[in-house]
């Protein structure tokens with residue numbers, strides 16, 4: 001990783017990075033801000049007085065400006081990207097430098113885990129696929145969606161349409177014209193549908209949900225089908241240690257988990273999705289519903305006793321000993337739930353909890369009455385802000401980085417447990 | 421008369437029944453009846469007295485001079501009642517007629533529930549018939565194509581991902597000429613409002629996106645639209661009977677909103693999608709209610725009006741009549757809000773159709789009927805005679821119809837019955853009358 005968390009400034013305390021978050025260059029308007037993972041850089045799209053767009057980064061506009069600009073985001077390594085249009089052609093600007101390749105349209109940028117590789121969806125001459133660091137797949141398709149990049153960025157995949165369909169040709173559709181392309185190469189088999197292609201940890205294998213007829217769902221791994229079909233399936237994921245493929249499956253109206261086509265969690269749930277693994281692959285957690293309207297988390301098939309109308313954003317600690325998720329009542333009264341226990345406090349919104357690398361601590365961003373703050377192990381930071389970004393832990397787990405915007409300033413705070 | 425006397429050729433139905441045997445039909449019917457229907461269907465079949473009081477409720481019956489084969493009970497007698505009596509052992513030809521009734525002669529409008537002394541919901545029974553037809557692979561071609569589009573693109577009109585975002589950016593550009601500084605903020609995390617539409621908007625009704633942006637802008641709303649799939653709230657899979665796909669669509673839609681951390685979803689002027697988000701789709705997923713509140717445009721505009729956030733430069737010249745979309749009126753009770761809003765927007769009275777509010781007659785397009793396409797257009801329009809007569813009797817020129825399907829259906833009805841009326845979305849009127857920069 002070019003810029004790992006271990007190299008960030010972890011000196012405890014509060015630092016004002018920007019006295020004013022407004023772009024000093026003359027502009028018509030400024031859009032939503034984004035900040036780098038290390039908290040050192042603050043960027044926002046601005047429309048300049050000449051009608052062109054650029055990014056203003058820590059108060060300095062990029063040299064280049066563009067006819068259109070959207071989707072500004074910081075990558076994991078701190079590079080700032082934006083999708084930009086110049087003379088009717090789209091490309092990606094990375095820290096203000098554009099890729100030499102341009103396309104008729106570009107969207108959905110994807111980063112490798114360390115941020116070194118960036119892929120985006122592209123359309124050129126009515127053909128669809130991905131480009132990786134600007135270079136398009138050799139083969140583009142009639143349509144492509146459900147884009148995916150491996151952790152190391154060396155492989156990319158998408159669901160692709162392998163042949164044209166005449167208008168309302170339902171027979172051709174049901175014969176199957178969709179498949180998965182990996183690095184632009186399509187699998188041999190086609191399906192009625194394919195969704196959510198996903199890579200294994202090494203980026204060597206791909207698993208996807210497939211529909212074989214209008215009624216039979218299964219999982220395909222590198223183009224090979226599981227032997228079993230199901231009434232429905234959700235996203236498969238690879239066990240990071242064993243390489244086995246695990247997916248939620250629906251049998252006789254209930255959901256469980258199957259691994260390589262064998263049931264590992266009995267189908268007893270009204271819902272089951274977003275399964276996640278511990279690093280050693282021995283623990284599996286998933287969001288489940290134990291009944292109609294009763295959502296919770298199950299760890300190794302055992303559901304927590306507390307249930308909620310809605311549960312989202314499950315995360316397991318790396319060692320698998322702990323799990324955290326968010327619960328809410330139809331988008332109100334959000335709670336952070338850790339190991340089956342809801343923390344004190346109801347919020348207007350909460351964001352995905354984050355475990356410290358050692359799994360001992362949990363932090364989460366929350367919002368109440370339009371003010372935001374960070375909770376550590378259930379306790380709020382000593383003050384709140386107009387906006388905070390999601391927290392991250394120092395490698396030793398002892399400190400929390402809070403990136404915050406308040407009163408026109410942008411702050412970078414390294415907080416310790418005593419600050420909460 | 422019965423369905424046998426009025427069969428219409430449709431390649432989806434025809435090819436579907438060719439693949440069937442009586443054994444296959446029996447097995448599928450039994451599986452659905454045993455596995456998916458439970459007490460409600462059993463109760464309905466036991467308590468129906470065949471009194472026929474529901475007949476007067478159904479516009480198909482009214483439009484066909486009281487032909488009992490178009491009455492709710494008549495349709496049940498030709499479909500589900502036979503399946504139950506014969507325990508699913510029926511012929512492929514029977515399935516053809518059954519599918520035609522369920523998909524093209526019932527709008528699932530639920531008007532008949534109000535007329536039935538024991539509250540039988542024929543719409544539910546017809547939905548179950550459709551579920552069986554889906555499982556048998558006997559569905560009309562055009563609506564099935566729409567369901568295919570949903571499955572492949574997560575929208576109902578094969579709109580590709582670049583086409584979607586490009587349409588939004590194009591509308592933003594256009595609207596910015598008229599409203600300097602206007603934005604359609606894409607993927608804005610934490611926005612108050614996630615604005616969702618259905619695929620005909622980017623495909624051929626882009627002015628609706630333009631108008632929505634203009635209204636949001638004028639109201640100072642904190643809003644966003646998603647750039648990725650999930651933006652289409654519609655759901656023809658609910659109407660073909662592909663409930664697995666219905667659940668997948670709703671998961672995508674709501675996860676898209678959850679990912680953006682919005683407070684609520686405001687949906688454009690669509691009726692059926694509302695049924696999917698708060699009644700059928702959410703429930704298949706095991707959510708009791710929608711996981712993110714969904715506010716229909718009627719309610720949203722009403723709210724803006726109450727808060728003084730719609731400033732009118734003029735009023736729309738009345739009188740007008742109001743068409744109540746079944747899914748947001750019978751389904752959700754928005755009829756008085758709709759009228760309050762129309763009174764605020766229009767100079768002149770609302771001339772009600774004889775049947776109105778929760779007793780409104782369906783536009784005859786709903787429930788996926790219009791989506792069954794050209795083969796069934798005449799049937800649909802024959803069925804809308806009762807609606808046309810009520811509309812004509814109002815004597816007005818403008819119909820306010822806050823629903824895409826109703827809009828499409830009523831346009832055809834106006835044309836067929838030479839009504840000399842035009843149809844407006846609420847957004848059309850608000851946009852036309854709002855204060856704009858000079």
Ligand code: SF4
Pocket residue numbers: 477478479480491492495525526527528529530531532533542543546782
């Ligand atoms: S169209 Fe409406 S009134 Fe007629 S049977 Fe169907 S649900 Fe009942």
Ligand code: SF4
Pocket residue numbers: 467468469470471472473474475492493535536537538539540
């Ligand atoms: S009104 Fe009710 S009970 Fe009477 S025939 Fe119709 S559905 Fe049956």
